[in-house]
Amino acid sequence: MINIQNVHKSFGDLEVLKGINLEVKKGEVLSIIGGSGSGKSTLLYCINAIEKINAGKITVDDIDVHDKATNQDKLRQKLGMVFQQWNSFPHLTVLENVALAPRIVKKMSKDEAIEIGEKELTHVGLGDKFDVYPTKMSGGQQQRLAIARALAMRPDYMLFDEITSALDPELVGEVLDTLRVLREDGMTMICVTHEIAFAREVSDNIAFFHEGIIEEMGSPDQVISNPQKETTQKFLSKVLS
């Protein structure tokens, strides 16, 4: 379970998270929607300890993420993350991209790492690309590679930060399909996304972020079909029009 209690985060004078409370149980899918600058990506970075927090507390399976005693490198093995920019490692083949972290972080044997790599790549539909260099692939394929790379660490949770935003429109579908597969697998996920229709389809809960607070949260039916707050209604009418 990921538990977020009253989290505050500032960059200099700018407070981007103003007291966030959230809970994501094992097997749940939470989508976070909201305008740019609403703090939704920052929250993901805080969960993964890439960013520090100024106040509050985030626990992942009862481990305090920002406690000084926490081994954050080890914690991150529980939390797979995929970014807007896919960041394929250009000097490694597709299979090496996926096998790298299992090998050097989990100290697996080469054969084990390759086996996992092949399995995860096949899982995301890249079973025919093992020996290709990622720069030869489309953005959609590279983003699926990034998903496989994160899955190869066998994380308990997946964090997705607007992973379709930098893609050409015709490539969005294949990446969302991959997320649907993960959903079927029962993966616990937090998706920061602009794909409202997709969020409605796969999420157990949707949180609407506005200026650093959670303005509205609930089931997709509540938040997207019957938003109560005016800010939510405005946002949805803008992105759905």
Added chain:
Amino acid sequence: MGSLFTPLSWNDSGLILAGIWNTIVISVVAIVIGTILGLIIGFIRSESNKTVNLILSSLLDILRSVPLIIQLILFSTFVGAWGYPLEPFVAGSIILSLYTMAFMSEVFRSAFESVHSSMLTASRSLGLSYWQTVFYIRLPIGIRTVFPSWLGVALSVIKDSALVSVIGYMELLRTSDQLISRTQQPLEILLGVGLFYFLISYPLSLYGKHVERKMAL
């Protein structure tokens, strides 16, 4: 009429080969040490704040701006005068290595800085530690980006190594200098020496282009 000079002969080939060997040895020493030190300093510079960078860059600027020949003479003269006379090879290796380091540190600084921070974040998010990210991601990607510059510095070090002759190291140029004063055949000898540097540098730069294409990201 007997001449004071004896023409160039096959008997001189041993001397010439020794000169070639010495040129290669001091070049390799300077490139290896200069690369290792340059890598470390380049990394420190890419990770440091402005103050540290200002101090380091001023020191490196001295090494880069003062002509190598002056550094060589100053160093070997002063160290000798302080009571620590150094072998020409040792003095030459130290200065040539430091000179190489000064240029290599710039090469490696831009290598490290060429890797975008989002790439590093992606690596850390997989659970790689800071140093694992440096060795498995930042360094290999950065080196591919700057390989042509690295080769350029390395090739110029081979040519600059000729200057170590001024402090008495018997590399190729100094060897040929002695042969010239004995044989009075400067044209043949200097053409030969020039050809040697060309034969070393040109294949290396061709090989470098080949490697560059192979490593292209």
